[in-house]
Structures are given as structure tokens and as C-alpha cells.
Amino acid sequence: MKPISNDIIAKLWTLCNVLKDDGVTYHQYVTELTYLLFFKMAKETGTEHQIPKGHRWDNLIANPKLGRLEAYKITLIHLGTHGDQIVREIFSNASSFIRKPATLSTLVEGIDKLAWYNAGREDLGDIYEGLLEKNANEKKSGAGQYFTARSLIDSLVRVMKPSLDDTIQDPAAGTGGFLIAANHYIREHYPPENWTKNQLEKYRNSTFFGMEHVHDTHRLALMNLFLHGIDFNPGAGGVHYGDTLSADGQKLPGATLILSNPPFGSKKGGGLPERTDLPYPTSNKQFCFLQHSYLGLKPGGRAAVVLPDNALFEGNIGKQIRADLMNKCNLHTILRLPTGIFYAQDVKTCVIFFTRGQTDHGNTKEVWVYDLRANMPQYGKRTLLTRDHFSGFETAFGTDPLGQAEALLLRRKDSDGSNRFRCFTREWIAQHNDNLDISWLKDESEELPEPGVLAREVLEELEGALEELREIMEELGEEVDV
Structure with a gap:
């Protein structure tokens, strides 16, 4: 994968942290990102004709920040029954998990600032698949069974x-x-x-x-x-x-x-x-x-x-x-x-x-x-x-x-x-x-290793478990002292 793709994946995944405070899970985040990326990618690939006028990326950007979330939710419902078949299928029964207008604006503006002009069509696919892989690797997302x-x-x-x-x-x-x-x-x-x-x-x-x-x-x-x-x-x-x-x-x-x-x-x-x-x-x-x-x-x-x-x-x-x-x-x-x-x-x-x-x-x-x-x-x-x-x-x-x-x-x-x-x-x-x-x-490999090696492996597993517990506590808004 090209460096530009890895850079965009890392930045998009970082935006996930914005949604944690809004109660959005990893899996919900990737679904939410799918909606937003479809608008943006349709513009980047010259396929916006599939989306009805008034419901495209520039329309989303043009909305005032306080009214953007409401307009976005209306657009999701509208696209479930309008536009080309691929649009209707992607937005079938779509709804947003975002509750705060500021959260949506941070996501939209963050996506808009990324260097998409350096990425080709195949790169865009690799970027999206990179996000799916990250989601699958997060045990809490439960998405690994699909990847x-x-x-x-x-x-x-x-x-x-x-x-x-x-x-x-x-x-x-x-x-x-x-x-x-x-x-x-x-x-x-x-x-x-x-x-x-x-x-x-x-x-x-x-x-x-x-x-x-x-x-x-x-x-x-x-x-x-x-x-x-x-x-x-x-x-x-x-x-x-x-x-x-x-x-x-x-x-x-x-x-x-x-x-x-x-x-x-x-x-x-x-x-x-x-x-x-x-x-x-x-x-x-x-x-x-x-x-x-x-x-x-x-x-x-x-x-x-x-x-x-x-x-x-x-x-x-x-x-x-x-x-x-x-x-x-x-x-x-x-x-x-x-x-x-x-x-x-x-x-x-x-x-x-x-x-x-x-x-x-x-x-x-x-x-x-x-x-x-x-x-x-x-x-x-x-x-x-x-x-x-x-x-x-x-x-x-x-x-x-x-x-x-x-x-x-x-x-x-x-x-x-x-x-x-x-x-x-x-x-x-x-x-x-x-x-x-x-x-x-x-x-x-199925035989027990030397005691020192076994102890090191146990320590690594414990450290990994502690890190996962820290992430869970952070998601729950708890203070982390361990």
C-alpha cells in the first residue's frame, strides 16, 4: 500500500476518537464513515451524477455547522429511496449514530482536509479496505468474523x-x-x-x-x-x-x-x-x-x-x-x-x-x-x-x-x-x-517452551490485556490509574 494511503487511513482512524465522546462504537464509526466517504469519493471520482442534486458533498459542506447534522440525517433518509441503485442500496435504512452537531462538523471538515488529490481510484479502495481491516482487528468491534x-x-x-x-x-x-x-x-x-x-x-x-x-x-x-x-x-x-x-x-x-x-x-x-x-x-x-x-x-x-x-x-x-x-x-x-x-x-x-x-x-x-x-x-x-x-x-x-x-x-x-x-x-x-x-x-511449537520464554509470553499477554482494559475504561469515561 502506498504511503499516501497509509497516511489517510491513519488520519481517518484518528477521527474515530472524536466519536467516542458521542457514544459511537468502532463498528458504527466505520458505517458512519461509509456514508460520508461515499459523498466525498463520488466527488473525487467524478461519479456524483449517481447522487441526486442537493444531497452531494458540497451541499453538506455548505450547510451551516449548527444545521448540518439535521440536513445530513434528512439526506440519509432521502438517498435510501432516490438516486442510482447503488446509492439506494448503500443508503437503505441508513441512519446516523451521531448526536452532536459539532461531532459531524469535525468529521466532515477532517475528511475534507485530507490530501485526496494524491490518491488514485485504486488507492481509494485500498484506503477503505485498510479501515475495514483496522475495524476487524479491534476485538471490541466484533467485525473480525467478516474480514x-x-x-x-x-x-x-x-x-x-x-x-x-x-x-x-x-x-x-x-x-x-x-x-x-x-x-x-x-x-x-x-x-x-x-x-x-x-x-x-x-x-x-x-x-x-x-x-x-x-x-x-x-x-x-x-x-x-x-x-x-x-x-x-x-x-x-x-x-x-x-x-x-x-x-x-x-x-x-x-x-x-x-x-x-x-x-x-x-x-x-x-x-x-x-x-x-x-x-x-x-x-x-x-x-x-x-x-x-x-x-x-x-x-x-x-x-x-x-x-x-x-x-x-x-x-x-x-x-x-x-x-x-x-x-x-x-x-x-x-x-x-x-x-x-x-x-x-x-x-x-x-x-x-x-x-x-x-x-x-x-x-x-x-x-x-x-x-x-x-x-x-x-x-x-x-x-x-x-x-x-x-x-x-x-x-x-x-x-x-x-x-x-x-x-x-x-x-x-x-x-x-x-x-x-x-x-x-x-x-x-x-x-x-x-x-x-x-x-x-x-x-x-505445541511443546512448552523454556520457563523464561514462557514467563515473557505471559507478561506480554498480561500487558496486552491491561491495554485493552484501559481502552474499555476510557470508552466508559472512567479514570485510568493502572
């Missing part, structure tokens, strides 16, 4: 190689990270100036599809796609508001590429999904999204899906779903991810890669497992996960996003000697109860 590390997303997109011919879907879109990364890859490898009229039409109408059922997160996703220049005809592609595990999900078109990190856990109340087309109904969300993913692929379509490890070994219905997956698809690769890269630090995760077969029987012959977890650090704020950490996996994965037999043969020949990549036949997996939670490396 997947960009380094992981970029690695998965690179090995899956999206193209102009693809129909790309994320059934649990969150803030749109996978779709944005796929769009960036396509534009980098297929320059838009070389597209035919048919390719442009296909790109705008039937390339990117997603669904998100949390209203505020859907709003963030639309803004993210807008700022990253994903150009789609409203009502055709884009991220739609709805529940993939209801009848809404059945409306998503068949995909040639699915990239997703679906929510973990069980459906609230333990009920079954409303979908009637899933062969194995269960309250377990990850199993439902997994079924949607492999059933939603067209023959020959490919997918990379992030799952918690329990999806690899749970019995009963879990075993049936894994068997169905390996019948209908070639489940060719499993990537065991390092710990600490998601909001729930103790949840172990993996990525499964599969290609839908031309028939529904016997498609998986062997599964390659890459262990990127054993003897790796626990990632988080102190140890950041970067693209470099995935370079060995990307090399071993090879250049074939479909994981066909010829590519698998090359993997056997070109193993890097790290012993992190191994092959297991379908017969071997069947003998082990279709359990795909396969590991073979002795994980030295």
Missing part, C-alpha cells in the same frame, strides 16, 4: 487464476474481499483496453456474484466494490443482500469459480436452514455452505473454501457430506492454515480446493495435504501474516487451478523436500473413516 486476511485471499486467488470467462461467486461475501481480489487479478492479467464488446458486457453482467445477510456488512461490501472500481450493471452482478441458506441462495447463478470464507458455528436456535435443495440438512453453517459451494459449481468449475478443522473430521452427517463432496468433485488439495489468523484465536482452520466433476461419482482419486501449521508461529498483531508465508504452498500447488492428474504428478516430482506436502489416496481416506484432518509433522 479475511488479504494475504490469504491474494494467495488463494493467485492459485485459482480467475479469468474473464469465469462466473465468480462468494456465497458469504462479508465486505467483498474475495471478489475484489479476483477483479484485481483479472484486470492485471487481462488488461481492460484489450477486451471485446462481448467480454465487457459479460464482465458487467455475469462475472461477480455474492450474498451477505448482515445489513451493515452488505453496505460495507457495496462501498468496497464501488471504490475498487468493480463495474457491474445494478440488479445483475454484485453483492446482494440475502441469506444464502434460505431460498435467496438458490437464486445465485451457477459458478465456474467459488471463493469463500463462510461463517463458522451453528444456526441460531439450532434450527435447520430454510434451503430445501441441500441433500444433508444440518444446523451446522459450515456444512451447509460447503454443500451450497460444491452443488453450486458448474461441471468443471473450481472452488477454494475456508473451513474450520471440525468440518474435516466430524462424524455422522459430516462424514456423509465429505463422501458426497469427494464423489461429486475432485477434492485435490487441503491447506492446513496457521493458527491465530482469524478473530477466534483458538479456532483451527483449513482451505479445501475442489473441482466439480462431469459426473457425480468417483471424482476424487487422491488428496494432497499441505501443512502450513506445524512448527509455524501463531499469527496476530505481533506476528503479521504476509504473502511470503504462502510462497512455498503456491509453488507446490502448481499452475493448474483445476488440480488435474497431470498437475498432481508434477507435485510428486517437484516436492520441495520440506515434508509439508503429502498425498493420500481415496482408498486410504476411506479406511480412516473419511477423516480428512490429516497431519504427520511433529509440531514442536
Whole structure:
């Protein structure tokens, strides 16, 4: 990310402190900032024609400070039913959390003073995504469940190689990270100036599809796609508001590429999904999204899906779903991810890669497992996960996003000697109860360290906990003496 982008992100996040005194939370702040940034970015990118006259950035600035908040709230309501479809969707049911006129004026004037003229369109998208990442890293915001590390997303997109011919879907879109990364890859490898009229039409109408059922997160996703220049005809592609595990999900078109990190856990109340087309109904969300993913692929379509490890070994219905997956698809690769890269630090995760077969029987012959977890650090704020950490996996994965037999043969020949990549036949997996939670490396990192090292780690954790307590007390307006 460019220095100008990092500078603007830091200044925008600093403005969050202004809202603390107004009782606005981190997550509410990012939503509030989305409204204001849309006005400002529409002006900066020359797309203000999408917003009705009288409700644009200069109109907001021109309002006297004491009347600005009231005018702003009227504008939010107005835009929910007026303007282009993208405007109506972003401002659907919008309302402001700000109570003090002075607070809004400080935000508006702070945003207006930033050096936007130095930032290009792609920079604006990076700035917004940087804010989403900061919000996700704040445990108190609760937004981490909707944000997947960009380094992981970029690695998965690179090995899956999206193209102009693809129909790309994320059934649990969150803030749109996978779709944005796929769009960036396509534009980098297929320059838009070389597209035919048919390719442009296909790109705008039937390339990117997603669904998100949390209203505020859907709003963030639309803004993210807008700022990253994903150009789609409203009502055709884009991220739609709805529940993939209801009848809404059945409306998503068949995909040639699915990239997703679906929510973990069980459906609230333990009920079954409303979908009637899933062969194995269960309250377990990850199993439902997994079924949607492999059933939603067209023959020959490919997918990379992030799952918690329990999806690899749970019995009963879990075993049936894994068997169905390996019948209908070639489940060719499993990537065991390092710990600490998601909001729930103790949840172990993996990525499964599969290609839908031309028939529904016997498609998986062997599964390659890459262990990127054993003897790796626990990632988080102190140890950041970067693209470099995935370079060995990307090399071993090879250049074939479909994981066909010829590519698998090359993997056997070109193993890097790290012993992190191994092959297991379908017969071997069947003998082990279709359990795909396969590991073979002795994980030295799970052994207790020396007492001095352990004491230092405990001290660091305590200091981190104290810092979080200080922040909470400050938010509550309490005196901090610790």
C-alpha cells in the first residue's frame, strides 16, 4: 500500500476518537464513515451524477455547522429511496449514530482536509479496505468474523487464476474481499483496453456474484466494490443482500469459480436452514455452505473454501457430506492454515480446493495435504501474516487451478523436500473413516517452551490485556490509574 494511503487511513482512524465522546462504537464509526466517504469519493471520482442534486458533498459542506447534522440525517433518509441503485442500496435504512452537531462538523471538515488529490481510484479502495481491516482487528468491534486476511485471499486467488470467462461467486461475501481480489487479478492479467464488446458486457453482467445477510456488512461490501472500481450493471452482478441458506441462495447463478470464507458455528436456535435443495440438512453453517459451494459449481468449475478443522473430521452427517463432496468433485488439495489468523484465536482452520466433476461419482482419486501449521508461529498483531508465508504452498500447488492428474504428478516430482506436502489416496481416506484432518509433522511449537520464554509470553499477554482494559475504561469515561 502506498504511503499516501497509509497516511489517510491513519488520519481517518484518528477521527474515530472524536466519536467516542458521542457514544459511537468502532463498528458504527466505520458505517458512519461509509456514508460520508461515499459523498466525498463520488466527488473525487467524478461519479456524483449517481447522487441526486442537493444531497452531494458540497451541499453538506455548505450547510451551516449548527444545521448540518439535521440536513445530513434528512439526506440519509432521502438517498435510501432516490438516486442510482447503488446509492439506494448503500443508503437503505441508513441512519446516523451521531448526536452532536459539532461531532459531524469535525468529521466532515477532517475528511475534507485530507490530501485526496494524491490518491488514485485504486488507492481509494485500498484506503477503505485498510479501515475495514483496522475495524476487524479491534476485538471490541466484533467485525473480525467478516474480514479475511488479504494475504490469504491474494494467495488463494493467485492459485485459482480467475479469468474473464469465469462466473465468480462468494456465497458469504462479508465486505467483498474475495471478489475484489479476483477483479484485481483479472484486470492485471487481462488488461481492460484489450477486451471485446462481448467480454465487457459479460464482465458487467455475469462475472461477480455474492450474498451477505448482515445489513451493515452488505453496505460495507457495496462501498468496497464501488471504490475498487468493480463495474457491474445494478440488479445483475454484485453483492446482494440475502441469506444464502434460505431460498435467496438458490437464486445465485451457477459458478465456474467459488471463493469463500463462510461463517463458522451453528444456526441460531439450532434450527435447520430454510434451503430445501441441500441433500444433508444440518444446523451446522459450515456444512451447509460447503454443500451450497460444491452443488453450486458448474461441471468443471473450481472452488477454494475456508473451513474450520471440525468440518474435516466430524462424524455422522459430516462424514456423509465429505463422501458426497469427494464423489461429486475432485477434492485435490487441503491447506492446513496457521493458527491465530482469524478473530477466534483458538479456532483451527483449513482451505479445501475442489473441482466439480462431469459426473457425480468417483471424482476424487487422491488428496494432497499441505501443512502450513506445524512448527509455524501463531499469527496476530505481533506476528503479521504476509504473502511470503504462502510462497512455498503456491509453488507446490502448481499452475493448474483445476488440480488435474497431470498437475498432481508434477507435485510428486517437484516436492520441495520440506515434508509439508503429502498425498493420500481415496482408498486410504476411506479406511480412516473419511477423516480428512490429516497431519504427520511433529509440531514442536505445541511443546512448552523454556520457563523464561514462557514467563515473557505471559507478561506480554498480561500487558496486552491491561491495554485493552484501559481502552474499555476510557470508552466508559472512567479514570485510568493502572
